[in-house]
Amino acid sequence: MRIRNMMHDSLATVGPDVTFAELLLAYRDTDSRLVYVVSPEGKLLGVVSSYDILRAMFPFYLDSNLVKALPDDASVIRQAFSGCKGQPVSEIMTTDFVAVGPDDLFLEAEALIAERGVNVLPVLDDQGKLVGEVSRRAILKYLAAHCGLDAGE
């Protein structure tokens, strides 16, 4: 079984020059867990997860205990957002992602997802161009559909 059989190819992509605010919009409009940062030639430069976005926006010096002292969080959130809305995506994205190829074995994607504790893997062609993504969910759905469960085996 090859990865191309179960990958999705409708992805949210942004260029390397977009800002945090534009990134947030891209995230709002996608069903995927990742936003992909690609070069004009379509090469994958980095990935942005929901965790990366929250980490960029959340002041590092606050912890779950210190937050309890705040009567309300409006001013902190407003300031945090205004502080990072112009931040370029290149400072937020993760660049040490792992990727798979469309013709790799399905089992490789499954092993990588388990080893790295990630939800989704980008799928790149030989030139490093983004062609799709394969998620845990997609793998499970593919398995459910192709293991002959319906036939009662």
Place this chain on the structure above:
Amino acid sequence: MFWTATAIFVCAYAVIVSEKINKTKVALFGAALTLALKVLTQHDALHDVDLGVDWNVIFLLISMMIIVNIMTKTGVFQYVAVKAAKLGRGEPFAIMAIFAVVTAVSSAFLDNVTTVLLLAPVTLLVAKELEIDPVPYLITEALASNIGGTATLIGDPPNIMIASKAGLDFVDFLIHLAPAIVVIMIAWMLCWKIVFGKRLHVGEKQKARILAMNENALIKDAKLLTKSLVVLVLTILGFMLHGFLGYEPATVALLGASTLLLISGEDPQKVFEEVEWPTIFFFMGLFIIIGGTVKAGLIEYFSQKVIALTHPTQDSMLVLSMVMVWFSGIASAIVDNIPFVATMNPLLAELADKVLGPATGLTGSALYTHPTMLPVWWSLALGACLGGNGTAIGASANVIVVGLAGKAGQHISFGRFLKYGAPVTFGTIVISMLYIYLRYYVLGV
């Protein structure tokens, strides 16, 4: 052997100052070489307090780290910091001054780095709520932690080392150093009022945000807090009495730390994970390297040079004391004050042996704490601790605040830190010099 020990010492110092390799790695490798090249025997290194590891220092440091680590879990430091900000009624300079005093007092009893690490997050939050630049606050806290740490035996590692070497007790430090620090804090805050008093302004809306904060919500574990506070107070009381009762400070600290471990119910695995082992092993390595230079005669050679330069006599060491304040201050702004004091300690001990030993017939602690010798130790302590304020790399607390400010998007350049640190160091060293001169050489008290 002389040249082997000297080569190890000089190379280790050079590499530590260059910061090219982690200082713990350097100190441990230097110590291993000292043993492997037979400058010291392993017995010297591990069992001879003059040549090897000073276990009094090591156990005092570890024990205090354990007590602080457990206390941190209660949320009490965040509570104190928010309470302090509210006490300032949201006035930016009042908050700065109160934070400085809180930091100084905490640092006098706890590790400087820990104090700064615990206060900085609240400082950043308060500055955010007041919509002002956090950098002056963070730098003020680093400076205050180094100043406050100077006041007591346990406040700063150089003092712990000096106390152990000379046989001085907790009360000696309180009587001789704490008054100098009180004077310094008052003078410093008056100067800061002139510098920052008019410059910092915030609106009523921002002040109201500080006053609306609820510090009571920050106490995570009230039961653990009670236990920790009881142990901390008893431990400090133990420090006050250790000279009288005939205990080393490390014994008191160990009793406190082990009691708190026993009654807190905390998992020792987790508590010990938070102990700063790299610092502890840095000390051990350093003691062994310096022990090698003591045995090989390098330190004796230096002490003869110092005697020739400053002419100490059995009646007065005035020139030596004055030189010591400045030399320690300048040296500690440039190099880590821990290796500096580790080197100066045996040097001064050697000097006391030469100058006072034959005439008084005293040895050991009785000799080192001879009234003629005492002001020299206080000069070393004041210079070494306060000198750390000079530059962004002069003390660990400075390095920490520069790092935290950078993380918060506020880069503190070497020059910007110097603009605050250098005048404060200069002023505090001048006050220290006057204090030593007036108290010990004019008033003689």
